[in-house]
Amino acid sequence: MNSRFTGVKTDSGCRQAVSRFILYIMLFFSCSGQTESNGYPLTKQEEAITDSLHLDPPVIQELRKYSQAPVAPFHYSRSKMYANNKVTEPDPIRLPGIIFNETEDNAYELIYKLKDGLKSKGYSIFKVELTGEAGKGEHSVGIVKETDPYRILKQMGTDGINYDITNDSLLTIIKDLDKKYQLELIGASGDYCEFIIHQPPADWNLLAKEVYTVCPDAVEQGAGSLEELAKELRNTRRLYFWWD
Incomplete structure (x- = not known):
């Protein structure tokens, strides 16, 4: 009789030990997940x-994995005024999103790392403008609550007005290029836009001519020749328009 009772107690003790072990495992993974999700707490x-613009906090938390740059509500003005070491932005464009500064290399790296994940959450990330001397300064980068590239370009008022290219005509041009080269927007401001080329052309020189037709400054104030522009397009797999 004693042995039977002893056996029952031992069997019950084993079950309790297994239950405790399973509970510990569940708690461990639960805590691990919580630590990961809260690993990048937002500042006040x-x-x-995020509260005022109704943005999703994970957007900034995802950014914090790669950058500690201070963020501000998204704002952009094509006509900046500089006086007494201060910058004034008349009639700024304000979109639901954030903006921050990064070096050019870091800006591209962040965009390539974050763009797909942000898009799945309903956001786009893109370069906005150079904020210092070319090659030395920083670039502003925006993350906005919008995934339609044409809507972003419309909201930013992007055009090549120096060459009589209005915003509407530019959108028509880009839609045509998009059909041929599967473009993905990664840059937008008043006089600039940039895209990843997902469908490489059969002839890069032909693409360079198409870019030059729309934006002569890409050669005359950029690559220097159609041949160099074709090389740049092929090497970077990025197409850009920038009108000075």
């Missing part, structure tokens, strides 16, 4: 931005 300022 960032919380205020």
Whole structure:
């Protein structure tokens, strides 16, 4: 009789030990997941931005994995005024999103790392403008709550007005190029836009001529020749328009 009772107690003790072990495992993974999701807590300022613009906090938390640059509500003005070491932006464009500064190399790296994940959440990331001397300064980068590239270009008012290219005509041009080269927007401002080329052309020189026709400055104030522009397009797999 004693042995039977002993056996029952031992069997019950084993079950309790197994249950405790399973509970510990569940708690461990639960805590691990919580630590990961809370590994990049928002600052008070960032919380205020997400609350006021109805943005998803994970957007900034994802950015924090790769950059600690201070963020601000998205704003852009084509006509900046500089005086007494201060910058004034008349009639700025404000979109639901954030903007921050990064070096050019870091800006591209961030865009390539974050663009797909942000798009799945309903956001786009793109370069906005150079904020310092070319090759030395920083670039502003925006993350906005919008995934339609044409809507972003419309909201940013992008055009090549120096060459009589209005915003509407530019969108028509880009839609035509998009059909041929599967473009993905990664840059937008008042006089600039940039795209990843997902469908490489059979003839890069022909693409360079298409770019030059729309934006002569890409050669005359950029690559220097159609041949060099073709090489740049092929090497970077990026197409850009920039009108000075």
